[in-house]
Amino acid sequence: MIIDGSRLIVKPRALGYEVCAFVGISLDHAHQYKMVVEKIDAIPEIVECHFTTGNFTFLVKMLCRDNQHLMDILINTLQNIPGISKTETFISLDQTVDREIKL
Helix, strand or coil: CCCCCCCCCCCHHHHCCCEEEEEEEEECCHHHHHHHHHHHHCCCCEEEEEECCCCCCEEEEEEECCHHHHHHHHHHCHHHCCCEEEEEEEEECCCCCCCCCCC
């Protein structure tokens, strides 16, 4: 199968989400993977989660209203998930390329 569906693309800023951030997440132990993914999936501000190689177990993309909202989600939600040992946050200043695979 080449096409996996279709969807509408909503502009986050039109809904009041001004901050896009990427968060690298490290786990205490690899066996906590599934439980942590379930908790991450329950956070509506996280719009993507990737299981990665390298320094982090996961790389997530978050959309937040502002920096205060981002800080609140990081401190009071994400970093309180059992199994997460550390996070590193990168705030996107601008998205310079946005494209889908062209057939």
